[in-house]
Amino acid sequence: MIETNNNEEGKKSLNFIEVIVEKDLAEGKNNNQIQTRFPPEPNGYLHIGHAKAICIDFGIAQKYNGICNLRFDDTNPVKEDVEYVDSIMEDIQWLGYKWGNVYYASDYFPQLWEFALQLIREGKAYIDEQSSEEIAKQKGTPTQPGLDSPYRNRPIEENLDLFERMNKGEFEEGRMVLRAKIDMASSNMHFRDPIIYRIIKHPHHRTGTAWKAYPMYDFAHGESDYFEGVTHSICTLEFEVHRPLYDWFIDQLKINKPEDGSYRPRQIEFNRLNLTYTVMSKRKLLQLVQEKLVNGWDDPRMPTICGYRRRGYTPSSIHNFIDKIGYTKYDGIIDVALLEHAVREDLNMKAKRVSAVLDPVKLILTNYPEGKVEMMEAVNNPEDESMGNHDIAFTRELYIEREDFMEDAPKKFFRMTPGQEVRLKNAYIIKCTGCKKDNEGNITEIYAEYDPETRSGMPESNRKVKGTLHWVSVEHSITAEVRLYDRLFMTENPGDEKEKDFRELLNPDSLRVLTGCRLEMELKNAKPYDNFQFQRIGYFNIDPDSTADKLIFNRTVPLKDSWSKIKDKE
RNA sequence: UGUCCCAUGGUGUAAUGGUAGCACAUCUGAUUUUGGUUCAGCUUGCCUAGGUUCGAAUCCUGGUGGGACAACCA
Numbered sequence: 001m002i003e004t005n006n007n008e009e010g011k012k013s014l015n016f017i018e019v020i021v022e023k024d025l026a027e028g029k030n031n032n033q034i035q036t037r038f039p040p041e042p043n044g045y046l047h048i049g050h051a052k053a054i055c056i057d058f059g060i061a062q063k064y065n066g067i068c069n070l071r072f073d074d075t076n077p078v079k080e081d082v083e084y085v086d087s088i089m090e091d092i093q094w095l096g097y098k099w100g101n102v103y104y105a106s107d108y109f110p111q112l113w114e115f116a117l118q119l120i121r122e123g124k125a126y127i128d129e130q131s132s133e134e135i136a137k138q139k140g141t142p143t144q145p146g147l148d149s150p151y152r153n154r155p156i157e158e159n160l161d162l163f164e165r166m167n168k169g170e171f172e173e174g175r176m177v178l179r180a181k182i183d184m185a186s187s188n189m190h191f192r193d194p195i196i197y198r199i200i201k202h203p204h205h206r207t208g209t210a211w212k213a214y215p216m217y218d219f220a221h222g223e224s225d226y227f228e229g230v231t232h233s234i235c236t237l238e239f240e241v242h243r244p245l246y247d248w249f250i251d252q253l254k255i256n257k258p259e260d261g262s263y264r265p266r267q268i269e270f271n272r273l274n275l276t277y278t279v280m281s282k283r284k285l286l287q288l289v290q291e292k293l294v295n296g297w298d299d300p301r302m303p304t305i306c307g308y309r310r311r312g313y314t315p316s317s318i319h320n321f322i323d324k325i326g327y328t329k330y331d332g333i334i335d336v337a338l339l340e341h342a343v344r345e346d347l348n349m350k351a352k353r354v355s356a357v358l359d360p361v362k363l364i365l366t367n368y369p370e371g372k373v374e375m376m377e378a379v380n381n382p383e384d385e386s387m388g389n390h391d392i393a394f395t396r397e398l399y400i401e402r403e404d405f406m407e408d409a410p411k412k413f414f415r416m417t418p419g420q421e422v423r424l425k426n427a428y429i430i431k432c433t434g435c436k437k438d439n440e441g442n443i444t445e446i447y448a449e450y451d452p453e454t455r456s457g458m459p460e461s462n463r464k465v466k467g468t469l470h471w472v473s474v475e476h477s478i479t480a481e482v483r484l485y486d487r488l489f490m491t492e493n494p495g496d497e498k499e500k501d502f503r504e505l506l507n508p509d510s511l512r513v514l515t516g517c518r519l520e521m522e523l524k525n526a527k528p529y530d531n532f533q534f535q536r537i538g539y540f541n542i543d544p545d546s547t548a549d550k551l552i553f554n555r556t557v558p559l560k561d562s563w564s565k566i567k568d569k570e
Numbered sequence: 571u572g573u574c575c576c577a578u579g580g581u582g583u584a585a586u587g588g589u590a591g592c593a594c595a596u597c598u599g600a601u602u603u604u605g606g607u608u609c610a611g612c613u614u615g616c617c618u619a620g621g622u623u624c625g626a627a628u629c630c631u632g633g634u635g636g637g638a639c640a641a642c643c644a
Contacts, residue, residue, distance in 0.1 A: 013584055041644050076643060132642055141640055143572045177642055187573040189640050198642035217644045240575055241639045269575085276581085282644095324593060326583050328576090331637055335581050338594050348607060383607065414605070423603055456603065468603050536604045563605045 015327040017056060017268055021064060021232060030231045030263055034066025037230050038092070038099070039221070041073045042084035042205070044282045045297040045304045046091045048318070048339070049273040055322045056234055056270065058097040067100035069228060074106045075220045077204035085205075087297070091305040095315050105220050106206050108227055112215045113167075115223060115253060116178060116197060120159045124252065125196065126152055127162040129176045138184070139192050145185035146192040152181060166199055167213040173199045178213070182248070190245045194218055222246040225265040226253055233265050236272040237331060243267045273325070274333040274495070277488040278303050284502055293503065300543070300554045301485055301510050311485065312531050312541030312556030317346040333493060340487065340557045347531055347539045347556065352380045355392060355425070355470045356519045356534040356553075358482060360399035362474065365430065367449045368396040373476075376426045376456065392520050393476035394427050399518045400471050405446050407435065412566050414467035416446065422467040425535060429454035429465055470535040477518040480551040482540065484512045487558065523551065531556065 014022065025032055038057040040050065061068035070092065074080050092099065119125035128135065128151045140146035163178055165171065178197035186192055196219035203209050225233045233246075246267050254260060279285060280303060288294045288302070297304050300311035308318070321342035325334055355378070374394045380387040400416070409417035416422050416432050423429050428450040436445040453460035486509045490502065497505055523532070528544040538559045543552040 015583095019586095039644090043644080073644065079643075135642080136640075139640055141572090144640095145572090146640090174642065189573085192640085195642055200642085214642095216642075221644080237575075238638060239644090241573080244574090271576090324582080328583075330576055330582090332582065335594070338582070341594060344606090353604075353606095379603095382602090382604085412605090425603060427603095429603095461603075465603080467605080470604075533604085533606080536606070538606095559604080559606055561605070566605080 016329070017060065017232075017234060017270060017327055018063070020266075020268055021060060024231070024266070025064065033229070033231060034061060034064040035229050035231045036061045036066065036068045036234060037071045037103075037225065037228065038068060039071045039073045039105075039224075039235075040088050041076070041079070042081060042088060043076075043079040044084060044286055045087050045302075045306060047280060047282070047285065047302075047304045048275065048278075048308065049280050049303075050091075051095060051305060051318050052273045052322050052325070052327075053234070053236070054092060054095060054097060055319065056327055058092075058099075060232060060234065061100075066231070068097070069101045069103055069230075070099040071103040071105065071224060071228070073217070073221065073224075074104055074204070074206065075215050075217060077200055077214065078202045080205050082205050087306065091309075094305065094309060095318065103224070103228060104206060105215075105224050106204060108220070108224050109207065109211055109215070111227060112220060112223060116163065116215070116219070117160065118256065119180060119196075119252060120156060120163060120178075122252075123156060123181065125159070125178055125180050126154050127159050127166070127176050128152075128179050128193075128195075132174060135177075135195070139189065140184070142189060148184050149179070149193065152193070163197070163213070166197070167211060169201065169212040171199060173201055175199065180219075180249075188241060188244055190218065190242055191248075194245060218242060218245050219249065222249050222265065222267070223253060226250055229263070230265045233267045235267060235269055237269045237329065238272070239267065240269045243269070269329070270327040271329055271331050274331075275303070275336050275339065276333055276493050277490045278336060279490060279494060279502060279506075281494070287503075291503075293506070300483065301489060303489070309529075310544065311554045312347075312529065312539060313343055314346050314350070314531075317343040320346065333495070336487065343557045344539065344560070347533065349381075349383050351531040351533040351539055352387065353378065353382070353535055354520055354522055354532045355472050356480075356482075356517060356523075356532075356537065356540075357399045357401050357470065357472055357477075358484075358514050358517045358534075358537060359402040360472075360516070360518045361402040361405065361443060361446060363398045363400045363446045363448060363471065365396050365398070365450045366433065366447050370396055372396065373473075374427075374455075378426045390522055392426065392522070393473045394424075395473040395475055397474040398424075398471040399474055399477060400446070400469055402443070404469050405432075405435070405443065407443075415469060416448070416467070420467075421465050422469055423454075423461075423465045424450075425468050425470050426456050427471070428452070428456075429461065429463060470537075472518050472520050474518075476521050478521055478524055478551070479515075480517050480519050480523070480553060482514045482517045482553045482555070483543070484514060484555050486510045486512070517553075519551070526551075533559070 036057045058068045128149050138147045177195045179193045182191045184192045197213045200214050298306040298310050321339045375391040376394045377389050404415045406417050418432050421431050430448040430450045432448045434447050435443050490505045526542050528542050531541045539556040540553040546552045
């Protein structure tokens with residue numbers, strides 16, 4: 001069950017798509033049936049933008065007791081592959097949805113072929129032997145009408161013959177196409193005799209070499225909807241101009257099907273998801289993968305669903321995000337902060353708190369006995385007591401974060417500086433006494449004295465101390481590799497890039513790997529995808545490529561850090 | 571010199587003819603053994619000009635601004 005945010009009255013206001021659906025139901029359209037479809041082309045992995053489409057396609061069906069089918073729009077064998085089919089199914093399921101049936105547009109090739117024959121016989125389609133350049137030239141421009149093709153009035157028998165031979169492989173690719181005969185002067189470019197079949201000799205991932213002529217999107221999509229009984233065909237805004245053509249083909253299809261009565265699929269368009277600083281175009285993502293700028297579609301930096309999954313995002317965080325942004329017809333750009341907030345909101349309740357030191361420096365408690373080990377109790381999650389506690393070993397020599405010590409600290413620095421008291425989380429209050437540096441002035445060791453009366457739980461521990469530091473025991477810690485992902489994937493927003501190559505805009509800091517990070521022992525047995533909050537640092541999860549010898553953590557999202565803001569101001 | 575779509579704080583989104591609300595972001599304060607969380611609060615908005623109406627973010631018209639459309643891609 002998918003959660004939705006409700007307002008005070010307990011009713012969530014409907015988005016415009018739900019309004020349309022409810023109106024159609026109220027009017028008794030399509031026998032009060034609701035059927036949707038999610039129609040990806042299997043030419044790449046799903047990204048966060050697809051998640052938005054998935055949520056509305058499946059969500060509408062779920063909400064109005066209808067069904068949503070998965071349909072692969074596989075009408076262009078050149079770009080498609082079964083690898084993508086598998087990944088798409090996996091990602092939809094991970095998001096928590098179940099489809100009614102799995103269909104393929106390629107299953108409809110015979111029906112589409114028959115439909116094309118119908119159009120030819122009715123004098124509504126013809127074989128054009130011009131080159132693509134000639135056809136493009138004749139098409140005119142948005143402001144100038146097009147011109148008729150010299151082949152436009154070819155006899156029907158000739159059209160039928162050539163169409164048949166097109167599919168037998170008698171002609172080379174590009175030699176001829178089948179076009180619908182509509183209106184070369186239409187103000188809608190898509191009505192200027194759109195191409196509906198072209199020759200492709202590349203084998204298809206499902207039908208092999210059975211076909212040589214393949215239908216175009218416009219000729220396959222609406223028709224597939226119609227064959228399946230789709231009532232609401234929800235897609236993104238750029239298909240708005242296609243809708244009249246969608247309707248035109250449906251009209252033609254209905255001519256010989258009186259038995260279908262008033263049934264008619266309806267296309268509805270919503271705004272595509274754009275995220276600040278995030279590459280979302282499938283073409284560019286494919287380029288990143290092919291040029292090995294990332295380590296595959298599931299690289300944790302990728303905005304793909306599997307990339308986010310690997311990076312520790314949860315399905316519910318994605319649902320909550322999609323729920324926050326809504327569906328409209330306004331083409332805007334969403335701040336990634338909204339997505340990251342949804343992730344933090346979810347992980348705050350679920351992630352176990354652990355101690356990890358990313359940039360370690362040694363802290364020696366000079367008055368703590370050598371060899372002594374105390375087990376300190378740490379709460380697993382202050383938001384959820386039922387998650388229990390775990391113990392962390394405390395010793396004389398600890399690691400703390402290098403940036404948690406400053407010799408000459410500004411006023412608002414609440415961490416360790418000579419003479420100032422700080423609390424070691426879950427342990428003692430300590431007071432810094434000094435530090436040791438190497439020849440270059442780098443701090444190598446920090447010294448402090450602990451107050452034995454201030455161990456957590458003791459009355460003296462209630463003393464007010466501004467700063468609380470996380471730490472791990474030198475002796476009891478383990479080493480790991482931690483990948484820090486910069487939250488900004490690009491240095492500019494997509495769309496602002498103009499003519500620049502988007503690859504040059506990729507933030508070089510996108511991936512920073514820190515090796516030698518010191519973590520508490522607790523993490524030794526963590527499993528892939530387990531989520532943790534590194535105290536005061538951020539949310540991290542275990543990368544599936546981790547081994548017993550090498551633990552790799554991905555930063556899911558950084559913690560909100562108000563200290564860095566204070567620091568920037570000074 | 572076209573057709574279609576869109577316009578509410580910085581960002582996104584509600585209000586569908588009757589008090590412009592919510593979230594994120596920002597800032598301030600309180601609590602806090604995470605500079606996290608939580609809580610309280612501040613600041614910021616109906617593109618514009620007319621019209622209809624007792625009353626317009628909402629309906630109409632004209633501007634302005636943005637987007638989509640000229641792939642044998644989907």
